[in-house]
Amino acid sequence: MSRYEMMSRYEMMSRYEMMSRYEMMSRDDAIDGSPVHHTFGPPVIAGIRERAELGRYPIRGWGARRAVPDFDDLLLLTASASRYPLEGYRERCDTRTVLGARRAARPVVLDIPITIAGMSFGSLSANAKEALGRAASQVGTSTTTGDGGMTPEERSASRTLVYQCLPSRYGFNPVDLRAADAVEIVLGQGAKPGGGGMLLGQKVGARVAGMRTLPEGVDQRSASRHPDWTGPDDLKIKIEEIREATDWQVPVYVKIGATRVDHDVRLAVAAGADVVVVDGMQGGTGATQDAFIEHTGIPTLAAVRLAADALADLGLTGDVGLIISGGVRTGADVAKALALGADAVSLGVAPLIALGCNAPTYRLPAAGEPAGAGAGIEVDVSAEYTALGTAPGHCTHCHTGACPVGITTQDDALAARLDPALGARRVANYLRALAMETTMLARACGKSDVHRLEPEDLVALTVEAAAMARVPLAGTDWIPGR
């Protein structure tokens, strides 16, 4: 199936938006010989009707649906005569990743440069959080809390846990702060740079409400600005406060949604960040307005290069860590992100898919059977996707709390569909596979350490990607703008 054939109705909307009028006019589905309208095509009409009937705008989970230049538009120039490769599977290719060694007494040391991004307990079920924590621990990487605080399950399941400090400060407290292995001050997310968090009432059950100090069932719309600082000069003092409260033990990350990346990375560094996390516009979310998801920020591909160049210009490459997120799916994505200058990547939606998101069935260990020992029980839930107005493979309904596979829910019965041990195994398998793909590609580029991948190892397939990633268009030495 082609990339476009796999698209859902909404994805078609983006595609219509991106097609030229002439393409549209030649489409087979034009009725009575009259071409499909470019500006007001069927999905646009449906969107207007929905707003007119309900007086609301669409909210959903996941990241941007529209096609933007991404890592698929880059290719790796693996070795041949001018470079020699390392033996795949045999010669060593290091994946060890150290973050935050600049100031923290205890830097974050990871076995692989692939981490789990911050996703709140609230948007995710406690089982999902636990599964992600266990998986990260099994493969020697970090996981991250989210907008809603740290759960004990998550802390105990995670070897390396990054604690987010968000504008809402829900559940933020000095005890959990000191129990964390790193602190991430969140300024924004790629899905909604400049916007606050959102958790609809269905998901604000007793435990979530208690942790966030909110009335149960409230449609939580959290702050987009931190309550106790505004500009970068203040942020510097805030970071120092966090360091004081943690006795300068752990690294402080600053996470930004990718917009004015060059400026924002410089300001984060000036404020004292040990690690800058840059989340591109494809970055996932548990619930955000569609208008935000599709129309704000810049693609991850453009963001990674801007961020890496800003750090290089400051002479801080390697000293200040760079984590990139937003649409990372495969080891090839990881290798390309590292080649463009990232020290690590961070994943949100992909590990959820590994857990079973968008699967037509959920699976539980059979009674008395340890997770993963046998086939277990498999239950078809396709009808529940249909009830949500979607289908397996097309779902982005995390905001509803009615997740058919028990990942993004606070309903106990639904949450019980996800077995943390089984889920952890799947996510760990997935992360291992990504790491293997990454090292395979790095070896083929002749690198004994994945962190030695470099922009010189890349070319672009399209002029846009060449301009954004600042690597030559394949077959040329042309970098647009250079």
Add this chain to the structure above:
Amino acid sequence: MGELTTAVHDPDSADSADSADEVVFDLAVMSTRHVNAALRALPAGARAQVVNPAGRHNLAVGLSRAIRVRIAGPAGYYVGGLGAAADVDVDGPAGWGVGENLMSGTVRVRGAASQSAAASAHGGLVVVEGDASLRAGISLKGGRLAVAGDVGRYCAFLAQAGTILVGGDAGEALGDSLYEAVIYVAGRVRGLGTDARVEDLTDADVAAVRALAADAGFDHVDPQNVTRVASARSLYHFDTAQHAAY
């Protein structure tokens, strides 16, 4: 001041402090980091004085034991922030975010406080003996804030739980986007924020104000004569008629 500086305590032996004695740390000769580490190392019951603060930021943050700390002069941002159990007393004005994210204990400012006093405080008591600037009590999560004088605009913005007592006047947009926190104002309210409303005072309110005024040491507030401001709760849900559609 001279006798204090001669009594400067060696921070490396801070944990051996006799709780009856006051230990003195001098910021003219010690770094903030050094002083904070020494304060954190003090045993419960200890008393400390920090001299020559000169408006330095992040003083006495992250304390977790029941110690008493006097900051002998003006403090910068976040004094007493992220604290629990301790009593921090600032003998002068304080910068942004005094007592931010406080969990328990007290932070007292014997002067004016800048923006976002007691921001996101989960518990404890923040007392400002002078005026407090913009967004005092922003995103409050269960703590108590008492301001003897006036508060600036957007006091209690997004405040989720807890109590705020304003001994003087409140600026515009008081209680904007409030959740369950309650504000009492002894003086004039210049304007209410979105979704905030004035409500009748009950006996429970009077008792709460009396207790808070007593804890804060305010004798100029008449508990019977305050304005109660709380959330109208109309922003708790998206347009309820269409709620199911989400």
